[in-house]
Amino acid sequence: MKHFDAELHVQGKSIFTGDLPEPEGMLHAAVLVSPVAHGRIVSIKAEKALDHPGVHAVLFAKDIPGENQIGNIIMDEQLLAEDIVHFIGEPVAIVVAESPILARQGVKLIDLNIEELPAVTNAREAFKLGNLIAPSRTFSVGDVDSAWASCDVIVKGTAETGGQEHVYLETQCAMAVPAEGDAICIYSSTQGPSFVQKIAARVLGIPIHMVEVNVTRLGGAFGGKEDQATPWAVICALATQHLGKPVKLVLSMREDMIFTGKRHPYSSDFKIGMNKEGKILAWEVNYFQNGGAASDLSTAILERTLFHCTNSYFIPNVKATGYCCKTNIAPNTAFRGFGAPQAMFVLEAAICAASKKTGVKPSVIQETNLLNTGDYFPYGMEYRGDEVRRSWKKVYEMFNVDETRNRIMEFNRNHKFLKKGLSLMPQCFGISFTNTFLNQANALVHVYTDGSIGISTGAIEMGQGVNSKIRQIAASVFSVDVSKTRVETTNTTRSANTSPTAASTGADMNGNATKIACENIRKRLLEVAKELLKSSEDDRIELVEGYVLLNGKRTEISWEKLVNETYIRRVSLSSQAHYATPGIFFDKNTEKGEPFAYHVAGTAVTEVTVDCLRGTYHIDGVDIVHDCGISINPLVDIGQIEGGLLQGIGLVTIEELVYDKGSSRLVSDSMSTYKIPDIYFAPDKVNVEFLEPKDPYVGLSGSKAVGEPPFMYGIGAWFAILDAMKAFDPNTDPGYITPMTPERVLLSLPLTKE
C-alpha cells in the first residue's frame, strides 16, 4: 500500500491552495499588523495607501458587518483590532490591491499611531499579575498531601519547555471568490473547514449556508492550521464581500512566523516522591502555560497536559494543576502532541532529578512505574491495554539495550571529548478529542454508474495519508481495486459541521464514517445481486475482487454490471453516514471520565554523541517499538512515526524561539534564524518495530491512530544528550530546560566554567 497522493507530488501535479487557477480580476490582500506587543491605537491614517496605484481598498474593524470576533472556545479574539492591540503581529487593517507587492507597499503607507502599554511576555509574570485566560484546573487522585510522609525520597524542581514554530512549508493562505446571491466560496489551507465557514459567516453577518469552504490539501499543518488558518480566510472573505471580487492572501514565511502562534512554552514546578525501590508514590505538578494574547485552543491544550501528567506511569497519588496564562505574544495554538509533550518532559525531568538524588538509574525508575493493565489514570479511566510494558520489554530484547549500554561505556572510556549517551522514552497517548462533542464525523459516498467511487469526508489531507487510508477502507468494503476510488476535496457543502482534522482522529473517525456509508451501499447492492441471481434466503452472496460470488463461486455479475443494474432499478448508489466515537464521556466538574477511545503506547531508545569540546551533538540512532494496532498502511504509519520523532527531537534540541532581550519581539522569524532539522541532523538510523496487535481492536478496522503519539519519542533526545554530558562531567547541571541547544550544552560543561 502506498501514499496515493505521492504519485502526484513527485510530478509536481498536486494542487495546493496557492496553486489554484486565479479567477479573472483577482485582487490580493496584505495585512497591517501591530508593531508593538501591547498598546492603544491612537490614530490610523490610510489616505496614502488608498492613493497608491493598484490599491482598491483598505479595511478596518469598522468595516466588519457582522461580529468582529474569531474566538472558538472563548470569545476573546478580534479579527481586526479596534482599540487595543495585544501582540506583535495582530491584524489591524487589510489592504487590497492588484498584486501582492502593491498590497504590501500599501500596508507600509498606512500611518498607524499607537500608544504603547506595558507588555507581559512570560507565563509566570502573567500569573503573578492575575492574567489568566480561564480559571485554573486540577486533576487529582489519591491524597498527595498525606502521601509525602510515606516517601523515602522527595525531590522538588522546575522545568521549562520552549515553544516551537510549526514551519509548515506551505504558509497560511486562502482565496475567496464571490458566488451567486452574495454567497462566498473560500479556498482555504485549513485543518478545520467548518470552523472557517462558521467564523466567516459570523464576521460577515450572513448565514453559514452562504459560505462554502473548499480544501484540497495542505502543505503541512501539524496543528498550526487548526485554528490559525481562520483569520486569513476570513480576511479574504471580508474583502470579497466588500469589493465583489476574488481576493487571495498568502503570508510570506516571515509574516507567518511573526503573525501566528506556536506551541505553548510552559514553566512548571514539580515535586516527586518515591520509596527506596524507585516506586513513585506521589506526584505534584503546577503547569504555567504561556497562552499568548488570546485563548485560541489554549484551554483544550492545557487540559491535555493534565490528561498526560503521568504519561506511561501509574502513580497512586497525583495533584496536577494547570494555569492558562495570558501574555502579549501571538496566541499560541495546537501543535502535534497538543500539550502532552510539555507534561511528559516535566515528569521525565522529575525522574531524572530523583535518580540523581537516589542513585537509582532513570530507566529503573521508569520501568518500575510503567502502567499495568487495569491501572487507572488520574482522570479515572482504566488502562485497558498492555502495550506500555510490552513495548518496553520488546525494545530491550529487539535492540539489545544492555549491550548498547556496554558499547557506550567502552566508547566513553576511549574518548576524551566525544561522549555517547542513551535514554529510554516511553509514551502513552490518549486518542479522542478531549471535548467529547468533537468526536463525530461524516462521509458522503457516491458509486457512479461505471463503478467508480467518489468519497467526501471532513478529513483534511495534509500529508498524513488519511485519504489513502479512507480509499483503502472503501475499496475493502466493496472489494474493488483502490484505483476505483477517489477522495474528493473537503467541502462544507458535502461534509457539514465537521470537526477539524486533529487529535490524531482523522482516519479513525472519517474512515469509520466512510465505512458505514460504503456498507449501506453494499447492502443495497447485495439485495440487487440477490434479485439478479434469483437466489434464496440460504444462499451466501458476497462481493469479492470485483465480482459477485454466490456461495463462494464467482458469478457472471461483475462489479460494474451490478452497479449499473442497481442504478437501472432506481436504487440509490449514494450514502451519507455519521460516526460518533462510542463510549466516551468526561465530567469537567469532577475531572473524571472516559475521555479516550483508547491509548496508543510505545517506547523509544535514543543514542547520541556529544562533542564536549564544542558543545555540538549528533543523534546516532533511535529504536522504536510502537503500537499501531493492525496497521492499514504500514508505510504511511512508519512515515508518521519517523516524521513525528524528528519534530520531537527538533523541539528539545535546536528549535529555539529567540525574542529580543526583555521584549516580545521574535528575532528567530525566518528559516535562516529558526533552524529545523535537515537531512544531516536526522538520526543516522531509525528502526521502527510494530508491536504485535492484540485484542481489543479499537480503531479503524483494528488499526490505531498514529499522528501525534510518536512525537513524544523525540523527548528522549534531550535525556540522551544529558546522559552523554554526564559521562563527561557527572555534576553537569544544564537545568531541565528545552531546547538543549549547542549553547546550553557548552555553557553547562566544566571546561568552559571559569
Add this chain to the structure above:
Amino acid sequence: MESMHLTYIYCPYERCEPYMIGFFLNNKKIQSDRSSGTLVLDFIREQTSLTGTKEGCREGDCGACMVLLGRPVKNGIIYNAVNSCLLTLGEIQGCHVVTIEGLNRSDGLTPIQRAFFDRVASQCGFCTPGMIISITGFFLNTAELSMEAGIEALSGNICRCTGYQSIKRAIQDLCEVFSGDELRNTSLPEERVALLVKLHFLPDYFLEVPRNLKDFEPYCLETQQSSLDKGVLVAGGTDLYIQKAEELRYKKLVFLSNRPEMNFIHVKDKHCHIGATVTIEQIRRSDVIRGLIPSLFKTLGLVSSTPIRNRATLGGNIINASPIGDMTIIFLALGASVVLNNGTKQRRVPLEKFFLGYKKLDIKGTEILDSLFFPIPNPGDRFNFEKVAKRRYLDIASVNSAILFREEEGIIREIRISAGGVAPVPMLLRRTCEYLSEKKLHKQVIDKAAEIAAIEVSPISDVRGSAQYKTVLLKQFIYAHLMSKKGLL
C-alpha cells in the same frame, strides 16, 4: 506595473544594444518582457501555469522552489539545482531552466520519482518537487553514487513531514539500481544527458535543448571597466536577493557571474589566484585547491548548501562583508589579499585591512573586486577550520575560526588565526597570534592563548547566541585548533 526600459538586459559596457531576455523553460522558448531583476520563482509562478515550483521561505533555506539551471558549454549543457528564489531573469539569458514539470515523462514516473513514490518519501508533497529536482541535478553531475553524495545533494532541501528516513531509503534504492560505471563513463555533459534520457531519468526533449539554445544571444563579454558603475553589481546575489529582492526588481542590474575573465583558479609565483566570480562549489571541487589544502573540500561542504554553493561567488561573499562569512574567515587565515580594479588601476589590499567596520569596506569609487590571492601554504603547514551553528549544515555560524601555522621542532611559526561572529568585522586575532608566535606548544600556552583570544574580541548577543557563549566558543576553537591532530596539510 513593469517599466518597459527595464525589460532588457543591458550590456555592462554599453557596447551593444540592450536585448530582451530569452531562455528555455522546460521545452518552451521564452522571450520575457519582465525586468531582469525579476526572480525566476516569481516569473514561474506569476507568468506560467507551472505550479510545481513552490514558494517556501524565499531565502534559500527550504529548497521548495528548486529548479535546474542549465548553462550551455562546449560539450553540451551543465545543469545544477539552484534556488529559484535567489535567481533572477538577468542571470538566465540563453540558459535552460527546468521545473518539475519539465522532468515528467509521458510514459510514467522517472526512476527518481518512482523511488520517492515507492518509499513514501513524500507526505504533504510541498517540498517534494524541489527534492526531485535536487536529486536529478545530482545524477546530472555526480561521478559517484553513494548515500553520502546523495545526501549532500539534498543539503538545501528541508522536509518537515518525513523525518528524512524514507528519503534516505529512496536514495539508497537509486544507488543500488544504477551502476556507478555508467556514470563514470559519461563525464561530458552531453553524454550524461544522453545516458539519463536512455535510462528515463529525463524526458527525450533534453536531447534537443543544446541545439535550441543556439538561437539565443550570448552575453556581451567585452571587457571594459568604465560603465560598471551604471547599475547594481550582482555576483551571484544569493545573499543580496534575501536582503532586498523587491527593491532590486526594478533596478538596473549588472550581472558579473558569466564573465569568464573573472572566473579562474591558478597558481602563479607561489601564490594561488582566484577570480571574484568563481563559485564556492568551484573552489571546493578545484584540483588546484585540493592540491594545496586537501581538507578544504570537506570544510567548504559546511558552507551553505549545494545549490547555493553552485551560485554564490567568492567575490560576492567577501563584498557582502558579513562578520561571519565562512569564506572570509578561511581566506583571512590563509593570508589572502584582494585585488581591486577601477578600470585603469589595480590596488591590492590585505584581507585583514579590507574590512573597516560593520559592512564597511576599503573600496573606492568605481573599484570592483577582481580577484583574491594567497601565498601557497608550505608542506607541513597546519590548517584547520572550526564552525559551530545550531545546525551543522546550511546554517550561519555562531562563531567560526580558521588557523594556519607551522610547527618547527615544537615551536610555532607564522601563525594566523581568524575568527568570525565575534566583532563587527571578520577578525584576524592579532594579539593571540603574537602571543603564540615562537612559543612551544603545550597546555599552559594554549590556555593563555585562549584567554587572550577571549579578551581580544567583542561579540554581541543575538539570535546566533549570547555574547558569553560566543566568547567561550572561540576559546574552545583555540583548543580545537591547537590540539587537533587533523588539519595537517
